[in-house]
Amino acid sequence: MSSPVQEDAQDYDVVVVGAGPAGTAAALHARRLGASVAVVEAARVGGTCVNTGCVPTRVLAKAARLVRDARGAGAHGIEVEGVSVDWERVVSRVHARVDAVRAVKREGERFDEAGVDLFTEGRARFADPHVVVLDSGRRLRASTTILAVGGHSRRLPVPGAELALVPEEVLHQPALPRRVAVIGAGNTGAQLVTVFSAFGAQVTLLDLAPRILAFADHDVSAHIAAAFTAQGVRVLTGIAGVERLERSASGAVVLHWLDDAGAATSDEFDAVVMATGWPAAVEDLGLEAAGVEHERNRIPADEHYRTNVPHILTVGDAIGRDMLVQAAQFEGETAAANAVLGAQARRPHELLPSGGFTDPDYAGVGLTEEQARRRAPGCRVATVGYDALDRAVIDDRSGGFLKLVVDSGRTSILGAHAVGENAVEVIQAVTTAMAAGVELATLAQVRFAYPTYSAVIGLAARLALSQESDASSLH
Numbered sequence: 001m002s003s004p005v006q007e008d009a010q011d012y013d014v015v016v017v018g019a020g021p022a023g024t025a026a027a028l029h030a031r032r033l034g035a036s037v038a039v040v041e042a043a044r045v046g047g048t049c050v051n052t053g054c055v056p057t058r059v060l061a062k063a064a065r066l067v068r069d070a071r072g073a074g075a076h077g078i079e080v081e082g083v084s085v086d087w088e089r090v091v092s093r094v095h096a097r098v099d100a101v102r103a104v105k106r107e108g109e110r111f112d113e114a115g116v117d118l119f120t121e122g123r124a125r126f127a128d129p130h131v132v133v134l135d136s137g138r139r140l141r142a143s144t145t146i147l148a149v150g151g152h153s154r155r156l157p158v159p160g161a162e163l164a165l166v167p168e169e170v171l172h173q174p175a176l177p178r179r180v181a182v183i184g185a186g187n188t189g190a191q192l193v194t195v196f197s198a199f200g201a202q203v204t205l206l207d208l209a210p211r212i213l214a215f216a217d218h219d220v221s222a223h224i225a226a227a228f229t230a231q232g233v234r235v236l237t238g239i240a241g242v243e244r245l246e247r248s249a250s251g252a253v254v255l256h257w258l259d260d261a262g263a264a265t266s267d268e269f270d271a272v273v274m275a276t277g278w279p280a281a282v283e284d285l286g287l288e289a290a291g292v293e294h295e296r297n298r299i300p301a302d303e304h305y306r307t308n309v310p311h312i313l314t315v316g317d318a319i320g321r322d323m324l325v326q327a328a329q330f331e332g333e334t335a336a337a338n339a340v341l342g343a344q345a346r347r348p349h350e351l352l353p354s355g356g357f358t359d360p361d362y363a364g365v366g367l368t369e370e371q372a373r374r375r376a377p378g379c380r381v382a383t384v385g386y387d388a389l390d391r392a393v394i395d396d397r398s399g400g401f402l403k404l405v406v407d408s409g410r411t412s413i414l415g416a417h418a419v420g421e422n423a424v425e426v427i428q429a430v431t432t433a434m435a436a437g438v439e440l441a442t443l444a445q446v447r448f449a450y451p452t453y454s455a456v457i458g459l460a461a462r463l464a465l466s467q468e469s470d471a472s473s474l475h
């Protein structure tokens with residue numbers, strides 16, 4: 001498609017819109033490949049992950065874990081008195097840690113050092129298929145544009161939704177709410193539940209889906225739901241819908257919903273948080289002016305990250321597929337190679353470990369047991385409970401398990417799913433083995449340092465190799 005003449009526009013080989021993990025990776029890689037590159041960021045460099053997503057959430061998860069450990073210290077003979085949460089200081093620490101991570105990542109400086117022009121003059125929107133205009137009026141013309149605009153939280157379209165918080169607003173609250181409803185039991189909602197619950201709030205978790213963490217392996221989802229319930233969280237899955245929110249005379253928020261039997265129900269909360277999804281930031285991007293087709297929640301892309309307009313690519317959360325940092329970075333680099341070299345690269349492999357920092361942690365990689373039973377008939381499953389793991393017993397953290405899903409010949413690992421202390425790190429170790437093509441028999445012979453959580457991998461691999469029928473376990 002030829003570009004109309006724009007005398008006043010600055011020319012680049014590649015313009016990247018959005019400087020989150022996907023856009024940053026795309027811009028730096030395109031520059032490494034020799035392109036002239038501009039990156040446009042409307043808010044803070046680093047995007048959702050470092051500024052309002054993974055990093056703040058992880059700081060809160062650490063604080064929640066400290067509260068739990070302080071409350072449980074008596075069992076170790078250590079008396080800790082008067083554990084209380086100073087919300088203001090928790091929030092200050094979150095901001096300080098975000099700044100510390102930003103200082104290490106140095107994204108702005110890295111653009112500068114690499115020779116990438118960074119423009120932070122507001123939002124970019126297409127004027128035509130080759131030109132974006134910034135809020136400042138600056139015009140950038142590109143041979144290729146990579147859209148790495150990410151997504152945003154959303155309020156449900158129900159009356160009174162403005163009374164609810166979205167996740168990034170939690171830190172703006174002047175005080176810790178005492179009664180909290182979290183709507184949405186995905187990764188975001190589940191992590192908020194652990195934080196609020198550890199900090200002493202009464203928490204209700206609601207979801208339309210029949211189970212929490214609906215994308216996770218069934219056993220993971222069931223274990224986390226049971227742990228939440230044991231911690232005093234009210235877990236309401238399969239609700240028929242949220243109807244409306246109102247302000248009560250006392251200033252509380254009244255949430256009205258239809259329960260799993262369709263009956264009208266309501267309760268009062270000090271805060272209602274909507275963690276109900278993450279649509280792509282397509283509003284006001286001028287996609288129509290560029291001829292880029294999009295859906296309400298995402299910008300569709302082919303396996304090479306091209307939109308329907310071949311010189312406009314899209315990566316990261318905007319595609320609405322994996323929505324994880326570890327996916328965004330790979331996608332950014334792959335799209336940059338396709339943009340600059342005219343290559344037809346795809347993502348290197350399908351393995352994408354992920355997890356959440358709830359109490360207990362959960363994580364997974366590859367096929368869930370349900371997926372494997374559909375796609376790989378005869379597959380086998382070996383589950384080892386943390387109660388068979390010395391380190392977990394030593395630490396008195398024996399709730400949890402590692403499940404390995406292997407092929408019918410007991411050669412390849414198809415998936416791994418864990419709940420419990422250090423579950424995310426355990427799954428990362430299995431992912432490394434899977435990515436290296438390590439066979440089950442080799443994994444079973446790996447020596448694991450004693451006493452470690454990752455030793456559960458060796459136990460599960462040996463169980464998977466030895467068992468005559470599947471689904472036996474060391475629980």
Ligand SMILES: Cc1cc2nc3c(=O)[nH]c(=O)nc-3n(C[C@H](O)[C@H](O)[C@H](O)COP(=O)(O)OP(=O)(O)OC[C@H]3O[C@@H](n4cnc5c(N)ncnc54)[C@H](O)[C@@H]3O)c2cc1C
Nearest residue numbers: 018020021022042047048053054124150316317323324325
């Ligand atoms: C609460 C929370 C916790 C999370 N925790 C984790 C975790 O632990 N691990 C994990 O892997 N993932 C986590 N995620 C997901 C992770 O943050 C995203 O997958 C990742 O940030 C996606 O990167 P991205 O570059 O595609 O988008 P983003 O990081 O959202 O970056 C997009 C950027 O584009 C900018 N932008 C948008 N439109 C325009 C425009 N028109 N002009 C200019 N700039 C624009 C935005 O300002 C933003 O900076 C979490 C998400 C949330 C919400």
Ligand SMILES: NC(=O)c1ccc[n+]([C@@H]2O[C@H](COP(=O)([O-])OP(=O)(O)OC[C@H]3O[C@@H](n4cnc5c(N)ncnc54)[C@H](O)[C@@H]3O)[C@@H](O)[C@H]2O)c1
Nearest residue numbers: 184185186187188189207208209275276277278323355356
């Ligand atoms: N630790 C991590 O890796 C991490 C943490 C947070 C977010 N993320 C990623 O960010 C993205 C967004 O996550 P998220 O949890 O915000 O969204 P999500 O889309 O993953 O989950 C939203 C949940 O809200 C529920 N929901 C939607 N409408 C509802 C309604 N009307 N009533 C009740 N429930 C309703 C859905 O059933 C779903 O369970 C995901 O892809 C996620 O993987 C990752």
